[in-house]
């Protein structure tokens with residue numbers, strides 16, 4: 001249903017469209033229940049009022065059949081809310097595979113979004129408190145019509161919540177943990193984003209817009225021609241490419257060399273990171289863990305939490321002080337991209353919507369890892 005009633009935003013996503021009928025069904029059933037009870041109350045009050053003042057009231061005993069009827073009937077009706085709700089909830093939380101991933105960081109008091117090719121936008125916030133670079137990216141979260149996207153969130157500081165009324169979706173954004181949802185926009189237009197979790201003085205600045213645009217316009221925006229949506233800048237490198245730069249700056253390659261253990265160096269100090277993503281990693285103590293985004297992030301900021309079997313816990317434990325959540329995300333993107341023999345990303349201008357490292361500015365001399 002899309003009648004735009006006052007106070008009820010239009011529904012503009014697949015989950016929103018699924019949710020609308022359920023919402024109106026619950027409104028109808030509960031309103032119907034209220035009216036029925038009210039009407040019966042009125043009728044009974046009139047019909048069974050005390051009419052004469054003599055004699056005693058008749059004694060009426062309960063009926064089990066009646067009790068069961070008016071207990072089980074409403075129960076069954078209300079359980080339909082549950083069944084229908086579970087179906088939609090499941091749809092909302094199960095992120096489809098193989099859809100592009102946008103990464104959003106909540107930060108007092110703005111949202112920083114990054115697209116797979118490195119395009120960035122900043123939503124909300126006070127321009128006076130932003131770096132000049134960030135100010136150039138103030139805009140809206142641009143999404144393509146009819147194409148589902150995955151959105152992964154993390155917070156730099158306190159708990160925030162990314163709420164999109166038109167999509168009928170909101171998700172808590174928590175420090176130290178990646179959480180994901182997905183949006184499938186079904187309508188063109190501009191829709192509100194709110195921070196739905198009180199997060200300090202300028203909580204009210206953590207608001208902005210989502211622009212749903214035709215896919216062709218979305219591609220243009222990714223390439224940096226997004227004038228109407230903010231972010232006029234050309235893309236300055238994919239997350240994986242930036243991650244590789246941080247990798248070198250932080251000297252990770254002093255220990256993590258290509259093909260560690262396969263004879264590249266006599267005594268490698270650390271396991272190779274190539275092909276790590278998605279693998280099952282044996283841990284000291286006999287347990288194991290699948291190397292997902294969360295594990296990669298934790299391995300960098302808290303290396304003692306899970307120590308890889310067969311290696312000494314010598315990795316420095318203070319990287320969290322040296323990188324922002326954004327830079328951490330780039331590092332994770334770089335490690336995810338690493339396949340055997342890929343330690344040094346290609347230095348070309350190939351389009352990289354799959355997130356492969358690339359750069360758009362020529363760079364002199366690569367201080368590549370493991371040379």
Ligand SMILES: [Cu+2]
Pocket residue numbers: 106159160161195196197198199203206
């Ligand atoms: Cu907030």
